[in-house]
Amino acid sequence: MHLRLKSGDDDMEMKFWNAATKAISPYVAGEQPKTRCIKLNTNENPYPPSSACEDVLRSVDVESLRKYPDPTSAKLREAVAGVCGVETEMVFTGNGSDEVLAFAFRAFFDEQTMIAFADITYSFYPVYAKSLGIPYSLIAVRDDLSIDVERYIAFKGGVIIANPNAPTGILTDTTDIRRIVEADPDRLVIVDEAYIDFGGESAAFMTKEYDNLLVVQTVSKSRALAGIRVGYAIGNSALIKALERVRDTINSYTVDSVAQAVAAAALKDDEWFEVNRGKIIASRKSLTEKLAEMGFETLPSAANFVFTTKRDVDARMLYEELKKKGILIRYFDLPRIDGYLRITVGTPEENEALCDALSVLVPASRKA
Numbered sequence: 024m025h026l027r028l029k030s031g032d033d034d035m036e037m038k039f040w041n042a043a044t045k046a047i048s049p050y051v052a053g054e055q056p057k058t059r060c061i062k063l064n065t066n067e068n069p070y071p072p073s074s075a076c077e078d079v080l081r082s083v084d085v086e087s088l089r090k091y092p093d094p095t096s097a098k099l100r101e102a103v104a105g106v107c108g109v110e111t112e113m114v115f116t117g118n119g120s121d122e123v124l125a126f127a128f129r130a131f132f133d134e135q136t137m138i139a140f141a142d143i144t145y146s147f148y149p150v151y152a153k154s155l156g157i158p159y160s161l162i163a164v165r166d167d168l169s170i171d172v173e174r175y176i177a178f179k180g181g182v183i184i185a186n187p188n189a190p191t192g193i194l195t196d197t198t199d200i201r202r203i204v205e206a207d208p209d210r211l212v213i214v215d216e217a218y219i220d221f222g223g224e225s226a227a228f229m230t231k232e233y234d235n236l237l238v239v240q241t242v243s244k245s246r247a248l249a250g251i252r253v254g255y256a257i258g259n260s261a262l263i264k265a266l267e268r269v270r271d272t273i274n275s276y277t278v279d280s281v282a283q284a285v286a287a288a289a290l291k292d293d294e295w296f297e298v299n300r301g302k303i304i305a306s307r308k309s310l311t312e313k314l315a316e317m318g319f320e321t322l323p324s325a326a327n328f329v330f331t332t333k334r335d336v337d338a339r340m341l342y343e344e345l346k347k348k349g350i351l352i353r354y355f356d357l358p359r360i361d362g363y364l365r366i367t368v369g370t371p372e373e374n375e376a377l378c379d380a381l382s383v384l385v386p387a388s389r390k391a
């Protein structure tokens with residue numbers, strides 16, 4: 024007889040799960056709704072990618088898909104190297120920067136080699152560390168939610184910093200990144216620059232000077248290509264070799280041939296890039312101003328999202344009410360930030376719809 028899984032019957036469900044799978048606490052991503060809505064919850068770019076991407080897709084030779092992709096992603100790595108001003112040997116590519124980060128955790132940290140990250144940052148970091156049994160320390164952000172640079176300098180062990188940080192949007196400048204890197208040449212510093220193109224200076228150029236710095240970037244946000252899953256790391260060739268070793272124990276062909284070509288084309292389109300980020304930076308400014316008029320305090324953002332709060336207003340309620348109106352943003356029920364909303368910068372029209380909806384909710388939203 025075939026036993027069918029009864030939903031809710033956890034013991035049955037976990038029949039074949041090993042101890043590690045049972046113990047995992049997976050990352051919870053923002054929703055990807057099937058219905059039409061105003062989607063300001065996962066920091067996607069509100070505009071379509073460079074038209075060069077469409078040209079590549081239209082000219083895909085379907086016959087060529089029978090072959091495996093170039094495992095070294097040579098052309099894509101050349102494109103990254105061009106943008107970042109480094110040698111191709113200093114670039115590693117992966118299936119989204121999430122994968123690159125997961126490989127980096129595997130390659131560089133273990134029970135003996137700790138890692139530290141901010142108490143308020145990208146919630147994938149504790150997920151990777153826990154799943155690999157890597158002990159980690161949390162470094163508290165300052166009262167203004169900025170990265171506490173001195174504590175990273177003092178920490179003995181590897182560190183990872185999202186820069187700008189998520190979900191705050193606050194930038195740590197490269198002079199401070201340099202101080203953290205220089206403080207201890209024997210520990211690795213990973214800088215996750217998923218949002219750097221929206222208002223910060225990349226630390227990528229410093230990877231030529233320091234062998235203990237790895238910079239990770241993605242085409243998901245500033246190249247409007249979250250759907251193709253391409254991320255990359257820039258670092259000394261010895262670090263890149265380690266990432267390749269890890270990749271080649273799991274899956275030698277992580278980046279498919281279509282994704283390699285589309286991402287390379289996007290990276291080469293400087294004009295699209297400058298225009299697009301200019302629009303988002305301008306929208307961020309006007310969104311922040313409109314929020315201020317409604318009494319919201321917004322942290323200084325160098326990203327394509329804002330992190331905002333209003334005294335005496337229940338942030339969770341605002342999140343839920345906006346959702347009912349078909350506007351998705353992000354709310355984190357976590358200590359220190361449960362009064363905040365994270366709003367992706369959309370098109371001017373989307374931002375306006377959001378602000379209109381908020382302006383109706385805010386006066387009625389005061390707690391008794």
Ligand SMILES: *Cc1c(COP(=O)(O)O)cnc(C)c1O
Nearest residue numbers: 119120121145189217241243254
């Ligand atoms: C979005 C994001 C990533 C992951 O991006 P990919 O789509 O996997 O390339 C990594 N780090 C931070 C902080 C992010 O916000």
